[in-house]
Amino acid sequence: MSTKLPTDPYKGVRDFYPEDKAVQQYIFDVWQMTAEHFGYQAYDASVLEPAELYKSKTSAEIVNEQTYTFTDRGDREVTLRPEMTPTVARMVAGRRRELSFPVRWYSIPNLFRYERTQRGRLREHWQLNCDLFGVDDPSADIELLLLVNDIFKNFGAEGGVHYAIHIASRRVLEVLYDSLAIDQDTRVAATRLADRKLKMDAAHFETEMTAIAGAATPAILDFLNTTDVTALSDTIKASAAYIELEMVVTTLTELGCAAVFDPTIIRGFDYYTGVVFEVKDLHPDNNRSMLGGGRYDNLTGLFGGDPIPGIGFGMGDVTMRDFLESHNLLTADINAPTLAILPLDLSLNVPAQKIAQTFRNAGIATTVDMSQKKIGKKITSAADHYVDYALILGEDEITSDTYTLKNLVAETEQHGTIEALIAQIQT
Numbered sequence: 001m002s003t004k005l006p007t008d009p010y011k012g013v014r015d016f017y018p019e020d021k022a023v024q025q026y027i028f029d030v031w032q033m034t035a036e037h038f039g040y041q042a043y044d045a046s047v048l049e050p051a052e053l054y055k056s057k058t059s060a061e062i063v064n065e066q067t068y069t070f071t072d073r074g075d076r077e078v079t080l081r082p083e084m085t086p087t088v089a090r091m092v093a094g095r096r097r098e099l100s101f102p103v104r105w106y107s108i109p110n111l112f113r114y115e116r117t118q119r120g121r122l123r124e125h126w127q128l129n130c131d132l133f134g135v136d137d138p139s140a141d142i143e144l145l146l147l148v149n150d151i152f153k154n155f156g157a158e159g160g161v162h163y164a165i166h167i168a169s170r171r172v173l174e175v176l177y178d179s180l181a182i183d184q185d186t187r188v189a190a191t192r193l194a195d196r197k198l199k200m201d202a203a204h205f206e207t208e209m210t211a212i213a214g215a216a217t218p219a220i221l222d223f224l225n226t227t228d229v230t231a232l233s234d235t236i237k238a239s240a241a242y243i244e245l246e247m248v249v250t251t252l253t254e255l256g257c258a259a260v261f262d263p264t265i266i267r268g269f270d271y272y273t274g275v276v277f278e279v280k281d282l283h284p285d286n287n288r289s290m291l292g293g294g295r296y297d298n299l300t301g302l303f304g305g306d307p308i309p310g311i312g313f314g315m316g317d318v319t320m321r322d323f324l325e326s327h328n329l330l331t332a333d334i335n336a337p338t339l340a341i342l343p344l345d346l347s348l349n350v351p352a353q354k355i356a357q358t359f360r361n362a363g364i365a366t367t368v369d370m371s372q373k374k375i376g377k378k379i380t381s382a383a384d385h386y387v388d389y390a391l392i393l394g395e396d397e398i399t400s401d402t403y404t405l406k407n408l409v410a411e412t413e414q415h416g417t418i419e420a421l422i423a424q425i426q427t
Contacts, residue, residue, distance in 0.1 A: 012122045012124065013123055026330075028126070030154050030155055031151065035106040038150075040130055041106070043088070043106070045088075045109070047081055048078050048080065049079055049081050065114075066115045081109065081111055083111060084111065084129040092310070093302075093303035096308060099133075101134025101308070102133060102140070103132070104131075104132050106131070109126065111126070125316045126317040128314065128315050130144065132144055133300075138248050142248055145165060145167070148277075148291060148293075149252070149258075157323075164258045164279070164280050165252065165259045165278075165279050166278050167275060168276050168277070169244070170266075170295075172236060172242055175235070175242065176219070176220070179236070186213060186216075191266055193205070193212060194220070194264065194266050209221065226263055241274075244274070248275055271299045272295065274294065274297065275295050278291060278292045281319075281322075281326065286323060286326040289319075290323055291313055291319075292315075293312050294311065336365075336386035336388075338364050338388050339364055339365070339366045339390070339391060340369055340378075340382040340390045341356050341391045342369050342375060342382070344392070344393065352368045353368055369381065379408070388409055389406065390408055391404070391405050391421065402415055403421060405424065
């Protein structure tokens with residue numbers, strides 16, 4: 001006796017029934033429209049990458065614990081991509097002599113991470129990635145963050161009410177470390193701990209930081225607890241890194257963005273070199289980061305040649321949907337045909353297909369209900385599937401060339417030839 005197969009998907013991934021696919025497509029459409037409004041061009045790549053691409057610059061936690069990595073039949077170690085930034089850096093580096101900089105690219109890839117599933121975090125998701133290469137100037141950081149802000153505005157969200165943009169700088173953090181004469185190994189450990197600050201009890205965090213940074217801990221804690229960028233130490237404020245950061249925060253504020261300085265924004269990837277940022281959902285039931293990114297000026301250097309300045313971000317479809325639902329901003333429509341032709345019996349299904357094609361040739365999306373349901377149930381089913389019109393088809397209608405068209409939205413009826421009804425739908 002054969003074993004019955006389960007109908008559930010693999011743990012941590014989703015099936016997209018039409019209503020779910022409609023929501024995802026709505027999210028994709030807004031992402032694409034906004035990115036292209038800023039002049040970004042679409043690109044894509046395979047989900048498979050050499051594992052060494054992530055071992056070079058991605059955090060050890062992701063590489064060792066969260067990737068789907070395997071050895072293929074050619075004895076090559078391969079990873080299902082957990083993020084897109086190393087891929088786009090590889091692609092830009094590969095065509096650096098042919099590209100005209102600055103390069104503005106975007107993609108909506110599906111990504112894979114083997115991690116504990118929870119609200120807003122699955123093992124497979126789709127993610128908008130926008131990257132700008134070739135500009136080592138705060139204007140690039142500002143442009144990308146304006147793009148981020150417009151994405152949320154185009155979903156109907158209001159900055160400071162529904163979301164806030166939190167900004168920090170890895171360069172400023174390095175200035176702090178320089179002033180404290182902290183060695184490289186300590187910097188790496190302190191930075192990785194700082195990235196977990198908001199997930200830890202304050203006393204526990206201080207104890208852990210003291211074990212890493214010793215006497216430098218009070219200065220590090222003062223920095224991480226500062227919420228006003230202008231209140232940082234004079235040593236930091238004298239640096240070029242601070243001037244860049246302050247310009248970004250101030251300019252975004254002047255342009256009406258809900259931007260705040262937040263030194264606890266570290267970002268877990270080792271490749272970040274400058275401004276880093278996250279967008280936080282302000283809803284009390286969904287208070288989490290929805291988007292993250294930053295500057296990575298050295299990443300393309302892994303592939304040879306001089307590094308090309310880069311900055312980018314990624315935002316996932318899972319957290320985006322949670323955000324829209326939490327704030328009642330989800331306005332996606334289910335894609336549906338305009339017209340359903342409803343034969344009164346099975347013998348009329350083929351004639352119905354011929355009539356349907358006439359409507360389709362006129363540019364009207366049309367489906368045929370070929371089931372054996374009674375006509376009342378067919379009408380109800382068409383309405384349930386968001387169809388606007390239903391055409392009743394019987395022998396009498398074919399003989400007389402006069403058909404009944406039901407408007408399922410207005411709940412009205414009209415009668416006429418196929419040509420007349422086409423004209424009526426098109427008006």
